[in-house]
Amino acid sequence: MASVLERPQVSKALPPEQVKGRQSAMAIPPGGYFPDRVEQGRFGPVFPRTPLNYGFTIIAAIKPGTEENFYGYARNIEEAVAGAPDVLDVLKLHTLKWALFDLKGETYFMYQGVFDTDFDKYTEDAVAIFAATGLTTVFENLQGFPADWKSNSEAFIAFVRDHHRPSFMEYAEYSYVTAKEVKSALAVKSGLAGVLDNMQ
Amino acid sequence: MLEIDDIQHILLTRTPALTGRYVFLSFADGESGRAWLEEILPIVPSAATVGTSDEDKRWVTIAFTANGLERLGVSEAALASFPDAFRQGMAARAEVLGDTGASAPEHWVDGTAGPDLHAIAILFARDDEERGRCEREHDALLDRLPGVRVISSLHLEATPPFDHAHDHFGYRDRLSQPVIEGTEDIPYNGCGGPLKAGEFILGYPDESGQPYAMPQPEILSRNGTYMAYRRLEEHVGKFRDFLKEHGETADEQELIAAKLMGRWRSGAPLTLCPDKDDAELGKDLTRNNDFNYKDNDPHGYAVPLGSHIRRMNPRDTAANMNRRRMIRRGATYGAHLPEGTSDDGTERGIAAFVICASLVRQFEFAQNVWVNDKNFHELGNERDPIIGNQDGSLEYKIPKRPLRKKITGLPAFTTVRGGAYFFLPGIRALHWLAGLAAGAEAAVPSLEGAQQ
Numbered sequence: 217m218a219s220v221l222e223r224p225q226v227s228k229a230l231p232p233e234q235v236k237g238r239q240s241a242m243a244i245p246p247g248g249y250f251p252d253r254v255e256q257g258r259f260g261p262v263f264p265r266t267p268l269n270y271g272f273t274i275i276a277a278i279k280p281g282t283e284e285n286f287y288g289y290a291r292n293i294e295e296a297v298a299g300a301p302d303v304l305d306v307l308k309l310h311t312l313k314w315a316l317f318d319l320k321g322e323t324y325f326m327y328q329g330v331f332d333t334d335f336d337k338y339t340e341d342a343v344a345i346f347a348a349t350g351l352t353t354v355f356e357n358l359q360g361f362p363a364d365w366k367s368n369s370e371a372f373i374a375f376v377r378d379h380h381r382p383s384f385m386e387y388a389e390y391s392y393v394t395a396k397e398v399k400s401a402l403a404v405k406s407g408l409a410g411v412l413d414n415m416q
Numbered sequence: 417m418l419e420i421d422d423i424q425h426i427l428l429t430r431t432p433a434l435t436g437r438y439v440f441l442s443f444a445d446g447e448s449g450r451a452w453l454e455e456i457l458p459i460v461p462s463a464a465t466v467g468t469s470d471e472d473k474r475w476v477t478i479a480f481t482a483n484g485l486e487r488l489g490v491s492e493a494a495l496a497s498f499p500d501a502f503r504q505g506m507a508a509r510a511e512v513l514g515d516t517g518a519s520a521p522e523h524w525v526d527g528t529a530g531p532d533l534h535a536i537a538i539l540f541a542r543d544d545e546e547r548g549r550c551e552r553e554h555d556a557l558l559d560r561l562p563g564v565r566v567i568s569s570l571h572l573e574a575t576p577p578f579d580h581a582h583d584h585f586g587y588r589d590r591l592s593q594p595v596i597e598g599t600e601d602i603p604y605n606g607c608g609g610p611l612k613a614g615e616f617i618l619g620y621p622d623e624s625g626q627p628y629a630m631p632q633p634e635i636l637s638r639n640g641t642y643m644a645y646r647r648l649e650e651h652v653g654k655f656r657d658f659l660k661e662h663g664e665t666a667d668e669q670e671l672i673a674a675k676l677m678g679r680w681r682s683g684a685p686l687t688l689c690p691d692k693d694d695a696e697l698g699k700d701l702t703r704n705n706d707f708n709y710k711d712n713d714p715h716g717y718a719v720p721l722g723s724h725i726r727r728m729n730p731r732d733t734a735a736n737m738n739r740r741r742m743i744r745r746g747a748t749y750g751a752h753l754p755e756g757t758s759d760d761g762t763e764r765g766i767a768a769f770v771i772c773a774s775l776v777r778q779f780e781f782a783q784n785v786w787v788n789d790k791n792f793h794e795l796g797n798e799r800d801p802i803i804g805n806q807d808g809s810l811e812y813k814i815p816k817r818p819l820r821k822k823i824t825g826l827p828a829f830t831t832v833r834g835g836a837y838f839f840l841p842g843i844r845a846l847h848w849l850a851g852l853a854a855g856a857e858a859a860v861p862s863l864e865g866a867q868q
Contacts, residue, residue: 256511258501258780306735332794337785340777341736344624367626369777396794 248382653759
């Protein structure tokens with residue numbers, strides 16, 4: 217184990233403008249913040265941007281007997297995205313990974329999401345969309361999740377912040393690239409292929 | 417049904433004022449504050465009484481900071497039911513709002529960043545004569561109340577030409593205001609339908625359709641709301657120099673000004689007239705908001721993605737827009753700088769109030785996410801070119817075929833010079849506050865049903 221003194225206090229990771237689109241790694245101090253550059257967001261300090269941009273790893277115990285709800289909700293999401301591919305647009309997502317695991321007789325849920333924006337910015341929008349569309353959230357099956365989340369974004373946000381386990385290392389093969397940039401690059405590639413086809 | 421006789425007029429009405437004054441006050445003790453409130457209360461009009469008399473020529477609004485409510489005698493428990501952001505005050509939220517560098521509270525010039533700011537009296541008047549009369553009356557009142565101190569005051573004045581509202585840069589103002597359900601205001605095309613009153617006034621359902629919380633006691637919060645005050649200096653000389661630097665002809669300079677705003681200075685939106693100004697369209701409220709972005713201008717060829725109006729009202733390119741709208745009131749201050757005159761160093765700008773039911777969800781969101789997020793619309797290195805925090809290191813991109821124009825080192829055209837969070841109580845609440853005395857609040861029954 218590294219001693220406290222060896223833990224990173226100031227990031228030595230290369231800045232985004234030097235490594236954008238290339239490989240880079242970032243070591244992150246315990247707690248998830250670099251003390252020298254903590255930015256205040258509307259709901260508290262903002263976790264720093266990393267080569268993966270932003271993200272959350274939420275780990276919380278599920279309410280006993282609700283396991284099937286998680287699998288059911290996964291099927292709901294699959295169906296919702298198939299029906300309306302932009303349904304999760306507001307989350308500015310790259311990827312979501314969900315897992316359930318057992319520990320000391322309890323089942324835990326791990327929600328890992330990679331986003332292009334810090335969590336505070338659009339969470340109210342996400343909450344509103346879940347509430348307005350009548351979708352429940354899988355979080356309702358977690359112990360301690362606020363029952364009034366639909367009308368109380370602050371409580372929703374507080375729950376997420378309380379259960380977030382910040383990364384201490386993140387690596388990206390293509391750093392600081394947004395999902396929109398990836399999609400634009402693929403669209404350009406596809407467009408150019410069409411142009412080349414037409415020149416044959 | 418809106419209780420318009422209990423709502424301060426500023427929330428629902430825009431008066432035909434050409435001049436005014438904001439007075440920032442500090443109370444030495446609760447008694448002084450309540451005495452001042454009691455004296456001034458009879459001339460604070462509700463939305464029901466304003467405009468009902470031919471002699472209507474001055475309009476008074478009063479509001480309090482969290483420290484002011486405490487000084488008046490509101491209990492600690494009641495204050496704790498107000499949102500944290502309001503209780504902390506605007507200066508404490510500086511980083512969230514982007515008020516750093518030259519705009520940081522330590523540089524504010526009007527004493528609004530200090531803990532001794534307790535209240536604001538807002539006076540708008542039809543003309544200078546009436547304004548002067550009201551000022552003399554208020555001064556006389558303050559002479560009688562030694563426990564009430566003026567921290568600072570600001571003289572408001574419309575800038576010429578006077579035939580339409582505009583700022584010192586020349587941009588037409590008051591173009592895009594939300595309409596509240598239950599009022600007689602007409603929602604013009606493109607402004608969205610009427611919004612639930614709870615978005616702007618406490619005690620009514622809001623756009624979420626969910627139960628809503630109210631600070632306690634309810635007699636204090638019902639028909640009240642929050643006001644974010646911003647004193648924003650406009651660097652007119654720097655702005656005009658910038659236009660000259662980036663446009664050789666007058667037309668090119670106008671286009672650059674329009675590209676920063678998203679509208680021509682006449683008010684005509686670039687989405688509807690991208691190449692040439694249309695002054696008639698600019699002043700036609702039935703047409704000048706009738707546009708969207710997703711279909712009309714997805715890439716920003718007309719209205720750049722980072723322009724002021726695209727950030728302040730992203731229309732159909734943002735989710736949940738109905739929960740982000742705000743009412744804006746205010747006026748310009750400082751002497752007009754005639755065209756062709758070099759900057760005289762006088763401070764001039766806009767002193768405005770943003771009115772909303774949630775400072776965090778509405779005002780702070782707009783500042784934090786729309787105005788100052790460098791990556792808004794994936795722009796990477798931009799902030800709002802008019803009101804964003806600019807330190808000369810950011811850029812501004814103007815999409816154009818075949819190649820976009822990129823301006824680097826965008827200067828700051830505005831600087832925040834003062835600001836505060838106020839609570840704007842309803843008329844009944846003002847009476848309740850004026851009647852508070854040591855221990856009196858305990859007599860008010862605690863109201864059940866904070867949510868309904």
